[in-house]
Amino acid sequence: MTESINNVHKDLFINGEWINTADYKDLINPATGKVIAKIAQADETQVEDAIQAAYDAFQPWKSLELKDRTQYLHNIADLLEEHADRLAEIMTIEQGKSIKESKLEVIAGAESFRWNAEEARRLYGETIPAPNDHKYEIAYEPVGVVGAITPWNFPSGMITRKIAPALAAGNTVVLKPSSDTPLSALAIFELFEQAELPKGVANIVMGSSKEIGEAMTSSKLVKKITFTGSTPIGKALYAQSADTLKKMSLELGGHAPFIINADADIDAAVEGLMAAKFRNNGQVCIAPNRIFVHKSIKDNVLKQLTEKVEALKVGNGLNEDTNVGPLIREDAIDKIKKQIINATDKGATLVTGGHRLTGDEYDNGFFFQPTILDNVNRTMDIFYEETFGPVIPIITFDTLEEVIEMANDSEFGLASYAYAKDSKTIQTIATSLEYGMVGINEVAISNPETPFGGVKHSGFGRENSHLGIKEYVTAKFINTKFL
Numbered sequence: 001m002t003e004s005i006n007n008v009h010k011d012l013f014i015n016g017e018w019i020n021t022a023d024y025k026d027l028i029n030p031a032t033g034k035v036i037a038k039i040a041q042a043d044e045t046q047v048e049d050a051i052q053a054a055y056d057a058f059q060p061w062k063s064l065e066l067k068d069r070t071q072y073l074h075n076i077a078d079l080l081e082e083h084a085d086r087l088a089e090i091m092t093i094e095q096g097k098s099i100k101e102s103k104l105e106v107i108a109g110a111e112s113f114r115w116n117a118e119e120a121r122r123l124y125g126e127t128i129p130a131p132n133d134h135k136y137e138i139a140y141e142p143v144g145v146v147g148a149i150t151p152w153n154f155p156s157g158m159i160t161r162k163i164a165p166a167l168a169a170g171n172t173v174v175l176k177p178s179s180d181t182p183l184s185a186l187a188i189f190e191l192f193e194q195a196e197l198p199k200g201v202a203n204i205v206m207g208s209s210k211e212i213g214e215a216m217t218s219s220k221l222v223k224k225i226t227f228t229g230s231t232p233i234g235k236a237l238y239a240q241s242a243d244t245l246k247k248m249s250l251e252l253g254g255h256a257p258f259i260i261n262a263d264a265d266i267d268a269a270v271e272g273l274m275a276a277k278f279r280n281n282g283q284v285c286i287a288p289n290r291i292f293v294h295k296s297i298k299d300n301v302l303k304q305l306t307e308k309v310e311a312l313k314v315g316n317g318l319n320e321d322t323n324v325g326p327l328i329r330e331d332a333i334d335k336i337k338k339q340i341i342n343a344t345d346k347g348a349t350l351v352t353g354g355h356r357l358t359g360d361e362y363d364n365g366f367f368f369q370p371t372i373l374d375n376v377n378r379t380m381d382i383f384y385e386e387t388f389g390p391v392i393p394i395i396t397f398d399t400l401e402e403v404i405e406m407a408n409d410s411e412f413g414l415a416s417y418a419y420a421k422d423s424k425t426i427q428t429i430a431t432s433l434e435y436g437m438v439g440i441n442e443v444a445i446s447n448p449e450t451p452f453g454g455v456k457h458s459g460f461g462r463e464n465s466h467l468g469i470k471e472y473v474t475a476k477f478i479n480t481k482f483l
């Protein structure tokens with residue numbers, strides 16, 4: 001295996017020290033199916049140690065001069081940029097996405113650190129009109145120890161967008177990264193160590209998800225849980241946190257509608273769809289999963305789309321010419337195959353793709369053909385279930401009213417997209433879609449400056465933007481009477 005994987009730490013990082021464990025678990029490269037590393041698995045005491053270390057570090061970290069605290073974040077941003085190539089290689093090997101995408105993700109993480117370092121200096125309190133002998137103030141204070149749990153699809157980005165605002169606002173953190181992609185997280189923690197972040201401010205534990213989740217949610221010392229992952233696990237953590245009444249942010253599943261109206265710029269719509277759908281091989285919570293095309297333009301859209309989908313190069317993400325890497329695990333392939341079989345059994349047409357890719361070129365990796373399904377309807381599982389893979393289901397519509405009703409027919413409410421020109425149509429779509437984010441003639445909806453998050457079973461809370469950092473503070477009201 002490459003030097004980058006051999007050299008990255010595989011142990012826990014607690015109170016500024018690398019800590020080994022009694023148990024180590026195999027980590028697989030999804031592009032080859034081979035074991036690439038053995039990862040430390042924390043026991044119960046080690047998880048408690050990490051929480052205690054974060055608790056002990058909280059008061060000194062919170063009390064630092066703001067310019068000193070935020071300087072650490074700027075230094076981390078510099079280090080992320082400096083080490084972006086190495087971090088990108090580690091990410092591609094453990095997760096599969098193309099090396100270009102991995103690098104963009106690391107750089108976006110550096111941006112998160114910079115943005116939040118700047119925004120922390122603008123966490124202004126407020127003064128409220130009061131009687132002359134009183135002062136009413138609101139002060140924003142850090143919540144304390146934050147438990148962060150992250151998924152595998154953005155092994156670096158989901159961590160940086162949580163840890164940067166948490167630390168910037170004066171909190172300390174215990175992170176549990178995904179068991180499928182711990183190396184990217186560990187490589188980031190090496191940079192925290194290099195930046196000489198004070199001991200205990202950021203800690204990382206790997207191990208049994210259930211046990212670590214329970215330790216975090218039941219702990220009286222942990223004041224907030226920030227979770228990104230699937231809806232069922234998010235709901236379980238929400239229930240588990242009831243007893244200790246934690247502040248929570250839940251960034252959960254999505255099943256984005258993508259509407260192409262009769263008056264849309266078809267070239268732009270197809271280009272946007274390709275970019276958003278095949279980013280990370282469709283394993284993105286904001287990936288378009290239900291493509292609603294006006295019936296008058298369906299043939300034209302399908303022709304353009306099929307040409308582009310068939311031209312995609314599937315392969316190991318380390319190869320510079322790869323557009324689409326492997327899926328994360330064997331069971332991800334099973335899920336997609338099941339959705340495709342269910343849809344075709346019920347009348348969908350397989351336009352292209354639909355099969356696993358095997359053979360020497362694909363090693364023992366989890367590769368799947370980019371796929372288009374036509375004539376999809378509401379009787380099929382793919383209409384309602386999150387897809388998380390390279391499948392484009394086409395559903396046709398007649399009227400605006402009909403497509404809005406179908407687009408909203410989902411338990412999820414994260415991202416949505418629409419391509420149209422008429423301003424009244426655009427306004428109707430933007431205001432009627434029951435989603436946390438709406439991209440109109442645009443698929444780039446995730447930036448440090450703009451709020452990211454969902455409604456319905458996609459969770460609550462916002463990441464990025466001035467709203468993101470507010471998830472890591474409490475508003476204290478101070479009423480002073482002058483005697």
Ligand SMILES: NC(=O)c1ccc[n+]([C@@H]2O[C@H](COP(=O)([O-])OP(=O)(O)OC[C@H]3O[C@@H](n4cnc5c(N)ncnc54)[C@H](O)[C@@H]3O)[C@@H](O)[C@H]2O)c1
Pocket residue numbers: 149150151152153154158176177178179209210211212213214228229230231233234236237250251252253254284285386414453454458
């Ligand atoms: N809304 C968003 O911003 C966003 C972003 C990325 C991914 N996602 C969602 O994440 C999902 C894919 O990621 P995944 O497969 O890693 O999700 P997942 O829910 O299986 O796992 C997410 C994290 O939770 C941990 N976990 C699993 N069981 C747990 C338990 N019982 N207690 C505590 N932690 C537990 C996992 O180890 C991982 O670290 C998709 O549903 C996707 O839509 C959402």
Ligand SMILES: O=CCCC(=O)O
Pocket residue numbers: 153154283284285286446
């Ligand atoms: O799956 C999560 C989406 C990440 C992003 O686009 O910022």
